[in-house]
Amino acid sequence: MFDPDRGWRLHPQVAVRPEPFGALLYHFGTRKLSFVKNRTLLTVVRSLDEHPDAHAACRAAGVDDSGQGPYLHALGALADSRMLIPKEAQ
Numbered sequence: 001m002f003d004p005d006r007g008w009r010l011h012p013q014v015a016v017r018p019e020p021f022g023a024l025l026y027h028f029g030t031r032k033l034s035f036v037k038n039r040t041l042l043t044v045v046r047s048l049d050e051h052p053d054a055h056a057a058c059r060a061a062g063v064d065d066s067g068q069g070p071y072l073h074a075l076g077a078l079a080d081s082r083m084l085i086p087k088e089a090q
Contacts, residue, residue: 002076004054004068007087010045014083018042025083034083041074048075049087 002008010016013029022036023045036042043061044054051057054075058068078084 002054002072002079002084004072004075006054007048007052008054008057008075008079008084009049009087011082011085016042016046025078027081027083030082032081032083034078034081036074041071044071044075045078045084048084 010025011027011029013027015026015028017024017026022038023042025034025036025045026032027034036045040061040063044057044063047060048054048057051060054072055065055068058071059065063071075084
């Protein structure tokens, strides 16, 4: 379950391919493909490992607390599909 107060990172088997609309994420382990639908969300996803939690990653990408809802929802979907994992997970 996605908890935005935890630290997150991309799964090591996920490749990120930037696109004009955002990015494609491909998980080599599960063979799943996910779309990141805007460049700000891509910035958040790429910087998750540099921040203590998802809220801080959103803030660093310029998303204030009141606007984080859609971003946290998208991060939750990526966590559900194992594109993102908790920082302490291997």
